[in-house]
Amino acid sequence: MAPPVDILSIEHLSMRFGGLMAIDDLSFTVRRGEITALIGPNGAGKTTVFNCITGFYKPTMGMIRMTRHDGSEHLLERLPDFVITRDAKVARTFQNIRLFSGLTVLENLLVAQHNKLMKASGYTVLGLLGAPLYKREAKAAIEKAAHWLERADLVERADDPAGDLPYGAQRRLEIARAMCTDPELLCLDEPAAGLNPRESLALNKLLRSIRDEGTSLLLIEHDMSVVMEISDHIVVLEYGQKISDGAPDHVKNDPKVIAAYLGVDDDEVEEAISEVESLDGGDKA
Numbered sequence: 001m002a003p004p005v006d007i008l009s010i011e012h013l014s015m016r017f018g019g020l021m022a023i024d025d026l027s028f029t030v031r032r033g034e035i036t037a038l039i040g041p042n043g044a045g046k047t048t049v050f051n052c053i054t055g056f057y058k059p060t061m062g063m064i065r066m067t068r069h070d071g072s073e074h075l076l077e078r079l080p081d082f083v084i085t086r087d088a089k090v091a092r093t094f095q096n097i098r099l100f101s102g103l104t105v106l107e108n109l110l111v112a113q114h115n116k117l118m119k120a121s122g123y124t125v126l127g128l129l130g131a132p133l134y135k136r137e138a139k140a141a142i143e144k145a146a147h148w149l150e151r152a153d154l155v156e157r158a159d160d161p162a163g164d165l166p167y168g169a170q171r172r173l174e175i176a177r178a179m180c181t182d183p184e185l186l187c188l189d190e191p192a193a194g195l196n197p198r199e200s201l202a203l204n205k206l207l208r209s210i211r212d213e214g215t216s217l218l219l220i221e222h223d224m225s226v227v228m229e230i231s232d233h234i235v236v237l238e239y240g241q242k243i244s245d246g247a248p249d250h251v252k253n254d255p256k257v258i259a260a261y262l263g264v265d266d267d268e269v270e271e272a273i274s275e276v277e278s279l280d281g282g283d284k285a
């Protein structure tokens, strides 16, 4: 039987911080095998949605249902973060890179698999030293790390401290590290931030290949060239509410989205666009 179409379903999600409603009755779905982008102006609530999905925040209201490939359902709003990674198979990266900067690139990829290795050891020293299961898992962990070193184009930097890598390579390492946990859904918070155009292209290629091999992606991104290039589906937030949802071409031409990004009311969109166009023309002249 084919796996369910929706991998993540967010229903009536709200998150309140004191007097501020950061997320206000938000519903959307992420389809399996697609790249979904969550976009919107600064402060729209994108990272808060990620923090609710990955267990960093407990939402004030609403439901976040992850449906795995085997049909099992996990209500993420009820689970602690480590269970969300381990059992629901959701992994994430952060807006500000969070690597173990003193460990080597390879060590970062092995640490990501620590839980699985400890389980294989039976949590005993004897298990670590002698058990065939542990040896098998340790070999598999090294093979997986080697695979992701290659995929993220980091083989030559494997023995260097992660903190010594250029920024773009650190971003790829974060993604490789998340992939070492075998996620079915990978959530990326601004993966293209701070990348140069060449690094952005390499990132697009990596993300598309991850999608094509069966991992679904949800990404927050401000770089519209990345969003429009690789997304199958875009959800737009403004002040914690969804203002548009659909294919890139639909969202790109939606007056509500244009108004949100230009910071004007819906009925002032045309006027604002012609002003921007006349400024562009002025620049070129």
Ligand SMILES: Nc1ncnc2c1ncn2[C@@H]1O[C@H](COP(=O)(O)OP(=O)(O)OP(=O)(O)O)[C@@H](O)[C@H]1O
Pocket (backbone or CB within 6 Å): 017, 020, 022, 040, 041, 042, 043, 044, 045, 046, 047, 048, 049
């Ligand atoms: N822990 C918190 N306590 C209080 N307010 C918060 C907290 N986290 C987020 N907020 C507020 O919630 C709103 C949404 O923030 P959030 O970081 O989710 O927006 P965003 O769309 O990710 O913005 P950006 O694009 O700038 O990263 C903002 O007004 C922010 O100040």
